[in-house]
Amino acid sequence: MARVSIKNIAEKLGISSASVSLVLNGKGKNGRISEELTAKILQTAKEMNYRPNMAARSLKTGLSKTIGLLVADVSNPFFAKLARHIENAADKKNYQVMFGSSDESCVKFSKLANLFIEKSVDGVIVAPTTGCDSVIMQIEASGIPTVMVDRTVEDIPVSSVVINNYDAAYRVATHLINEGCRRIGFMAYNMELSNIKKRHEGYLAALKEAGLPTDDHLVKSVCFENFEENIQKELDSLLSYNVDSIVFATNRVGLQSLSTLQKSNRIGNLKFGSIDNPDEYKISGIPIISVEQPIEELGNRALELLYRRINDPKYKVVETVYLQGTLVL
Amino acid sequence: MARVSIKNIAEKLGISSASVSLVLNGKGKNGRISEELTAKILQTAKEMNYRPNMAARSLKTGLSKTIGLLVADVSNPFFAKLARHIENAADKKNYQVMFGSSDESCVKFSKLANLFIEKSVDGVIVAPTTGCDSVIMQIEASGIPTVMVDRTVEDIPVSSVVINNYDAAYRVATHLINEGCRRIGFMAYNMELSNIKKRHEGYLAALKEAGLPTDDHLVKSVCFENFEENIQKELDSLLSYNVDSIVFATNRVGLQSLSTLQKSNRIGNLKFGSIDNPDEYKISGIPIISVEQPIEELGNRALELLYRRINDPKYKVVETVYLQGTLVL
DNA sequence: CTGAAAGCGCTTACAG
DNA sequence: CTGAAAGCGCTTACAG
Numbered sequence: 001m002a003r004v005s006i007k008n009i010a011e012k013l014g015i016s017s018a019s020v021s022l023v024l025n026g027k028g029k030n031g032r033i034s035e036e037l038t039a040k041i042l043q044t045a046k047e048m049n050y051r052p053n054m055a056a057r058s059l060k061t062g063l064s065k066t067i068g069l070l071v072a073d074v075s076n077p078f079f080a081k082l083a084r085h086i087e088n089a090a091d092k093k094n095y096q097v098m099f100g101s102s103d104e105s106c107v108k109f110s111k112l113a114n115l116f117i118e119k120s121v122d123g124v125i126v127a128p129t130t131g132c133d134s135v136i137m138q139i140e141a142s143g144i145p146t147v148m149v150d151r152t153v154e155d156i157p158v159s160s161v162v163i164n165n166y167d168a169a170y171r172v173a174t175h176l177i178n179e180g181c182r183r184i185g186f187m188a189y190n191m192e193l194s195n196i197k198k199r200h201e202g203y204l205a206a207l208k209e210a211g212l213p214t215d216d217h218l219v220k221s222v223c224f225e226n227f228e229e230n231i232q233k234e235l236d237s238l239l240s241y242n243v244d245s246i247v248f249a250t251n252r253v254g255l256q257s258l259s260t261l262q263k264s265n266r267i268g269n270l271k272f273g274s275i276d277n278p279d280e281y282k283i284s285g286i287p288i289i290s291v292e293q294p295i296e297e298l299g300n301r302a303l304e305l306l307y308r309r310i311n312d313p314k315y316k317v318v319e320t321v322y323l324q325g326t327l328v329l
Numbered sequence: 330m331a332r333v334s335i336k337n338i339a340e341k342l343g344i345s346s347a348s349v350s351l352v353l354n355g356k357g358k359n360g361r362i363s364e365e366l367t368a369k370i371l372q373t374a375k376e377m378n379y380r381p382n383m384a385a386r387s388l389k390t391g392l393s394k395t396i397g398l399l400v401a402d403v404s405n406p407f408f409a410k411l412a413r414h415i416e417n418a419a420d421k422k423n424y425q426v427m428f429g430s431s432d433e434s435c436v437k438f439s440k441l442a443n444l445f446i447e448k449s450v451d452g453v454i455v456a457p458t459t460g461c462d463s464v465i466m467q468i469e470a471s472g473i474p475t476v477m478v479d480r481t482v483e484d485i486p487v488s489s490v491v492i493n494n495y496d497a498a499y500r501v502a503t504h505l506i507n508e509g510c511r512r513i514g515f516m517a518y519n520m521e522l523s524n525i526k527k528r529h530e531g532y533l534a535a536l537k538e539a540g541l542p543t544d545d546h547l548v549k550s551v552c553f554e555n556f557e558e559n560i561q562k563e564l565d566s567l568l569s570y571n572v573d574s575i576v577f578a579t580n581r582v583g584l585q586s587l588s589t590l591q592k593s594n595r596i597g598n599l600k601f602g603s604i605d606n607p608d609e610y611k612i613s614g615i616p617i618i619s620v621e622q623p624i625e626e627l628g629n630r631a632l633e634l635l636y637r638r639i640n641d642p643k644y645k646v647v648e649t650v651y652l653q654g655t656l657v658l
Numbered sequence: 659c660t661g662a663a664a665g666c667g668c669t670t671a672c673a674g
Numbered sequence: 675c676t677g678a679a680a681g682c683g684c685t686t687a688c689a690g
Contacts, residue, residue: 003471005683016661021685034659051471054448055387056683059666064384066427066448073413080409084402087430096444098395098427101416115425119383119395142332142380259612280609283588334667345677350669363675385667388682661690666683674677 085299169202498531
């Protein structure tokens with residue numbers, strides 16, 4: 001029941017715990033510990049079923065071999081996949097991941113960030129929500145490398161990995177235009193998030209380039225609370241303005257909208273575009289022009305940047321990595 | 330940059346670190362520390378931006394305020410939602426969650442379990458995979474309460490929270506029969522998992538009760554590797570045996586199958602049933618009779634059982650909680 | 659080649 | 675009402 005410690009092993013063998021620690025950490029070389037002792041220690045450790053106590057090690061070394069992942073909602077398929085890819089990448093470097101969902105609330109975000117700090121995670125990957133800039137800087141200030149993913153905050157010196165959101169929306173909208181759409185709605189859920197803002201800009205740029213008028217009535221932003229009802233309301237509004245197509249800024253918005261439209265049998269001849277291409281679309285039977293995000297790559301790159309900083313505290317380069325999404329018809 | 334410790338606060342105030350610790354832990358009452366000192370300590374802690382070091386606390390108390398969640402794959406929508414609900418429930422009790430995906434591999438499962446032990450999580454929630462019984466017992470043996478979720482292993486004394494899988498499959502199959510189906514296929518992916526096994530039994534029972542013959546050719550189990558191709562192959566086989574309907578044992582099997590059938594335009598007059606009702610179905614437009622799992626409740630109950638055991642080491646009751654799924658047409 | 663010792667930041671009995 | 679001290683399980687300079 002009680003865990004066996006390095007000291008237990010040392011006592012059993014009648015040697016010092018220093019030797020045991022050294023061997024168990026593979027630092028027995030450099031002519032330090034004799035081969036036979038090394039072997040004996042290793043064997044005894046195995047026999048006694050020794051397992052290092054990370055809390056003790058972490059206290060001493062300051063490293064926990066854990067990273068924190070702070071997203072908007074792990075159950076959102078985008079973040080769920082991202083979490084999985086980050087898990088995989090982290091595992092390769094012998095890190096485990098602890099997660100938290102902010103629900104786009106700055107208060108929750110801050111609470112979770114503080115817990116990560118208290119638990120001495122070695123680094124954190126965050127999908128920043130509006131207004132959390134200072135929280136991110138606090139994480140960094142307490143010595144924990146941080147990288148942003150999916151979204152970025154431009155005025156803080158922290159690296160990020162995002163897709164080219166402007167371009168993604170631009171391509172989707174342009175495609176719809178080429179298919180003959182003239183009144184294209186845009187449905188988002190929080191215009192203040194960097195990624196959404198860029199998507200909005202890309203959408204507008206496509207319209208302008210095609211010489212189409214932009215119309216504020218065709219741009220909707222629903223809030224996170226009462227999501228379902230709000231979507232319904234904004235859809236009603238869009239339809240009353242006679243849109244012939246809608247661009248969804250995120251999978252969540254898209255899924256809820258499609259589901260609402262389908263229920264009320266109002267899909268008709270509407271065309272759809274979307275940033276992010278969740279599995280749901282693939283099976284929906286509804287043709288949707290979407291930009292699929294390279295989620296695995298997002299996760300890998302974020303972890304890479306983080307790992308670099310964890311292992312080299314002097315490395316201070318701040319970069320924003322833009323990945324290209326793929327247009328899927 | 331450097332974190333401030335209890336000692337720093339004590340020095341600044343010219344008092345002992347014991348007093349600081351007591352106050353910060355809310356144990357300053359019992360006439361222990363004077364009101365003014367208490368106030369002064371609290372204020373100084375805030376001023377200096379003190380944050381407890383969990384590694385140190387954990388080393389001393391043996392508690393990490395962290396639980397481990399070990400599922401098959403966090404990116405699977407079922408587990409992603411489960412993770413989220415467990416996160417919420419854990420948060421209410423001031424626990425954070427660390428996760429890992431086993432990919433149904435016993436080796437990975439064991440590796441992750443060991444990491445959880447090393448990191449001294451206070452408890453773990455697992456979706457057991459085949460052959461991991463002994464690993465679960467090891468977790469328990471190292472003093473960490475464990476509860477199983479979604480699946481159970483009957484011959485080990487560990488509590489679990491599952492849905493009534495037998496009943497769920499029985500209801501789905503019966504419903505198909507009532508709708509006139511006579512050749513009902515069953516598509517699963519690992520017949521050795523407790524939940525899948527039960528679902529298979531429920532399916533068989535429904536056929537028997539209706540006086541329909543059971544036919545091994547109509548029961549398929551694909552393996553985790555080369556998932557897509559295998560599904561394709563087994564679907565071909567099922568169709569060649571002239572099924573008029575298929576029951577999918579899990580969302581993953583169902584989604585892949587539907588997507589494959591849809592691509593090759595072979596949905597035709599087939600009817601479908603499924604255990605688990607992911608959002609994908611709702612939007613697919615394909616009518617599917619499914620049993621929706623009470624995922625939130627699964628998570629809540631699992632955490633509840635775990636919490637009980639964490640807080641009362643003497644509590645040894647082993648129970649299996651069966652929740653009822655909801656038939657959705 | 660090996661051991662004794664200090665210290666990471668906490669908590670908690672113990673002594674006053 | 676408060677302080678001095680031990681100890682959780684490690685790692686790592688230091689001394690030999």
